[in-house]
Amino acid sequence: MPDPKIDEISTLSTPSSVPMSVPDLPEDLFLLVLKDLAAWDLVSCQRVSKSWRATCTKPEYIRLVLQHHPRTKEVRELSPGALLFRPLPGCDIDWQSILLTVASRYLSLTKGTARKVSRYPMAALEQLGDWFPVGQWDYHESQPGGRLYYETATMHLNRMGSKPFLFRPTLWSYDDGLLVYAPSQCSKDGHIRFPQILALLDIATGERCPVPFDIRSKIIRNIRLKERTMIIEWAERDPFHNLNAMEQVNRHFASCFDVHRGKDQTSWTVDWRSEWKMHFLGLPPNYHDRFFSTHTSAHYAVYFWQPNRSMYTGDEEMPIESLSVWDISTPSSYQPSADPSGRSRPPEKEGPHIVSKFSFTDMEFVGIRQHASIALMSLHLDSESLSLTVRENIAVAGQGYFDPAERLWCAKTTTFPFLGQGPRLYREWDGGLPPYRGHCTMESADIEDGEKWFLPVMDVVDAEAGVRLSLVETCISGMNVQNQFVIRMKTETGGIVRGQKEEDCELEWVTLAGGLTKEVAAMGRIAGDERWLIGQNERMEIVVLKF
Structure with missing residues (x-):
């Protein structure tokens, strides 16, 4: 059978x-x-x-x-x-x-590639005198010895006047698919004409809408976009009064705008919300009087650091420091810039108003006063818990001064309530922060412990998507060795595809193509999420790499 x-x-x-x-x-x-x-x-x-x-x-x-x-x-x-x-x-x-x-x-x-590269030329507002960025630190505790401009004799002779460790400030801000910047415009005859307004750019569609802010007779100091709220910090072009025999003071203001969808639900509109005076006296337009700020849709915080101009106290030993928190949730049509005498000022707490103010003694008590040993890296507001978080970064003495592979930083976090009373939360070795390389570094997310021969500059993290974009600089010493910038990307999707659990994924860095890195890393500042990477090149263009 x-x-x-x-x-x-x-x-x-x-x-x-x-x-x-x-x-x-x-x-x-x-x-x-x-x-x-x-x-x-x-x-x-x-x-x-x-x-x-x-x-x-x-x-x-x-x-x-x-x-x-x-x-x-x-x-x-x-x-x-x-x-x-x-x-x-x-x-x-x-x-x-x-x-x-x-x-x-x-x-x-x-x-490590891009599906599409888009470039948006910027107006040269700094050259025209319409933008005077806030001065950057000459000294910071996160750098070995604190010296940001330190160069060897050979480097100094080859590059006279260069400042290799400090990036220039940039005039743009990104948040959740929207970018605010000063675009350049070309007329029919091909000549570039600079606009009198800023613009809001939708990265996904490439469409722009104007920001109702006339920069004539004004000097822009900083712009920031967060939680669909745009704040423009600016100063009057003409001095308001004399500070002393050598310096004059310009009044500084902050203008707030709401960003929301238009009636067609496809375009964007920018509407006026309010304006307030940042400093009661004003600041000289120089690179020595500095201020740093942050905001949410409901609150605004600003920190001032000014040299002490007293003839009895040195400038560096006892700087003037202050910190103020404003409630900006209520719209107001009042413009203090148009009312120097303050006669038309609305009643208290109608419109933007200060809810808390910390003098240098209060900052000393909380533990965030900087003195001349600057370690400040960022400010963060939490409108729900009514708290303010100050982050600092300090280089550990003796670590990495001669050998970059041995470098070590100590990130400190101080959280305290800005309204009411409560305990202070102080933490050392709280995450990782890059060393200060300019104001761009102050926007960096926490960095990861990377390879020894990469110096972190700035990280961008899309936490919901599990995507990390990291700008680093090689730090290899040797004859005829030129360090360069590298952008690395890491995504958690690869491990999930192989059937692993998300917490068991061993993620690997992917290096962005060299030509693309030069397009977005020239100013030391990057932004974006899983959909795109945003940076600026040396030709005054904002470059968007769409993945």
Whole structure:
């Protein structure tokens, strides 16, 4: 009697049998194949043949693959249960479009390339005198010896007047897909004409809308965008009074604007909210009187550091320091810049008003006074808990002065209530901060412990997507060795695709292509999220790398 098993094997191995393709597999086996595919793998499968495309474009299979990318923006915005293999009725979604978007983005992130490069020329407001940035520190405790301008004799002879450790300030601000900057405009005859207003740029669509702020007769000191609230800090172009026989003071103000969707829900509009006077006397427009600020949609905090001009006290030993917190939640049409005498001032607490003010003795008590040993890195407001967080960074003595591989910093965090009374929370060795390299560094997220021969400059973290963008500088010493800037990217999607748990993923850095790095790293400042990386080049252009 013949063995049925032998007959079955011989039948499968006969030349007349039809070869089976992957899409022809039984569904339970095909689902096992999809389990280990990334979004870009499924897109590649769609390009094999018509039969492969017909199978790999089925919505249920696309949803199964998209489950491997739960932290992408498009997947996070889906309703609960939308990614089920058999979704709930009434779920009308273009799954193929979502797949292509996710696939192209994360393939670029894992390869270190960009899908599209956009450049936006900026107006030279600093050269025209319309922008006078806040002065940067000449000395900071996070640098070895605190010397930001230190150069060897050879470097000094080769690059006279250069300041290699300090980046220049930049006139732009980014938050959640929106960028505010001063664009240049070309007329019909090809000559560049500079506008009198700032502009808000939607990175996703490339559309711009004007900011109702006329810069004529004004000097912009800083702009910042956060929580759909834009604040422009500026000074009057003409001095208001004499500080002493040598210096004059210009009044400083802050203008607040609300950023929201237009009536068509596709464009953006910028509306006036309020204006307030930053300093009761004003500041001289120089690089020695400095201020740093932060804000939320409801509060604004500003810290002033001014040299002591007394003939009995040295400038560096006892600087004048103060910290104020404002409530800016209430709109107001009153403009103190148009009312020097203050006769039309509204009643107290109508519009922006100070809710707390810390003198230098109060700052000494809290433990955040800087004196001449500057360690300040950032200010953070929390409107819900009514608290203010001050972060500082100090280089550990003897660590990394001669050997960069041995460098070490101590990040300190001080949190205290700015309204009411409560305890102070002080923490040492609280996360990692890069050394101060200019005001751009003060916007950096916490850095990770990286390789020994990379000096961190600035990190940008998209926590929801699990994407980290890091700007570092090589620090290798030797003859004819030139250090360079490197942008590295890290994403948690790669480990999830391999079937690992998110906490077990061993993430690897991917280096951005060298040509693209030069486009965005010239000013030492980067911004963005999982969708794009934003920086500035040496040609006064804002560059957006879209992934």
